[in-house]
Amino acid sequence: MNYSRITQCAHYVPEKIIHNDELATMIETSDEWIYQRTGIRQRHVVTDENTSDLCANVAQQLLTKRGIEANQIDFILVATVTPDYQMPSTACLVQGLIGANNAFAMDITAACSGFVYALSMADKLIQSGNYQRGIVIGAETMSKVIDWTDRSTAVLFGDGAGGVLLENTETKHILAENLQSDGSRANSLTAGFTNNQSPFFKGDLLGNQYLEMDGRQIFDFALKDVSKNICHTMAQLDNQTIDYVLAHQANKRLLDAMAKKTKLPREKFLDNMEFFANTSAASIPILLSEAVEKEILTLNSKQQILLTGFGGGLTWGSLVVKL
Template sequence: MSTYTKITAMGQYVPERVVDNDELATIMDTSDEWIQAHTGIKTRHFAMDQENTSDLATQVAHQLLTKSGVVATDIDLIIVTTITPDALTPATACIVQANIGADNAFAFDMSAACAGFTFGLATADKFIRSGQYQNVMVISAEVNSKMMDFQDRTAAVFFGDGAGGALLQATENANENSLLAEKLQTQGNAEVIHSGRVRPLTKVAASNYPQTDAFYQNGREVFQFATNVVPEQMKTLLRTANVQPSELQYVICHQANLRIIEKIAANLALPMTKFPHNVERLGNTSSAGVAMALAEAFDHMTGPTLLTAFGGGLAYGSVLIKK
């Protein structure tokens, strides 16, 4: 008998500290007017006082257990998608596993930048469809603030911290299947977006110490990629699934920039009312943005919803789902 994947719970969490555009304008050459005009962003949340990526993800994991009624020891797999992990090792997902007492699970991190949640859902779906795993958490969590160069106004004004996630469960009822179609792609390009580059040695010396680079993006190239290449992927997936754009209840895009979402809506000839968004309140939360926007819309879902996201890699992925 075939096994299918059902999304049974969603959760989201943001740190308490709110940083508005006016506060950023006191430490860099920018303004509330410029940020809103170019990005639509008004505020964002920053993790402070030792709160790290695993802490945000753990909050979401607890929500998923509470909402679903599943106990932690029944979780089989935890996938955390992030480009801002607590450390290179151990995986942030392993820390979440320990925090919630998911003793029977295995856990790993996935790095697909802002496309992480779509890549994570597609990956979890394969584990469940294998028939070996019943309960899988996919959590996207980012503390982008710790990777920012706050003298780089072309990047620092965009980003916020947050986490969102889903509990996926196995079902033998085909009518309960939540993941309908997917298309994941990458274009190997390490220059448009990169973060945390670790510098190799130049010599053997006692002064050697690991160093990493701050986040960098070429905003113009990202905008062109997001508004030209990504919509074509979305249209291809919909044609393959035999779904017309007008049939979609929601389209949940990567929460990079409100202007990008508006361009994608125009490209698909759909009204902005079909595009749930949180970017104006939360900023660009990288892989967490789609997950958090879906968490806000999940209780109202009655029809097909298209998730699409894009980020460093360049990685871009679209997943068609239903509740």
């Protein structure tokens, strides 16, 4: 049988850090308001890099850590809603940057659920038996889709990238999964509307290029639908054991509420939004890579972790991964 396993992970964030206090000099807000409502103190933002640069750094780290060449990679999947271009895909740019000549490459768009969706797709590619080894990255430059004059959204997001190397193995490591979407609630979180500037177009041109969010609706969605999804995913497990939950890093209060709702101990929910803010598709792989660096998680240790993404679409989903 062909199964997939995470054999390496890595992350990269741009050097520039914006602390809440610095934001308070730009818009009417305060460190106290932001930290109390979200658990965020600072975020990293790009100054001269784009999403593909962050990804290429992660991909190169994965190759170096594993001691393999770029031409041994069969596919590259990049989950992002902030690509360099609509065409070519960010994944193709990364392929070119690292010289992964034998890989096919494509982007996956599922907002803050992007990494979980991409990891699930990568698992199926490896299960097909046609591909041995792939790179899966979640990466965002949210700074380019944020309206920096809108205090209700500008304080929430950061830039960064994280990823894993996924390889063929004989035993099952992705133990359970449950991916969901609801397009009827698409308007509660949007970014990057493209105006049609064709001389023939007669429709409404008033779409917003910047990120817009109904914060309360997203909070309720995450608490109700995502908590239910976590419980249903865990119910698929024989032993029901979860060592840690790596949930999308939107908001610390949300994780507190989710822990209560799912009846999982709060200590099992890792968090790092204090230092990185919400990095959308990058938040879960950055959290994973940091936890491995800090030796909270160990690859090949048989620890069972639950990854849960949720975001625009609406999209949400969980995977239980045995390390």
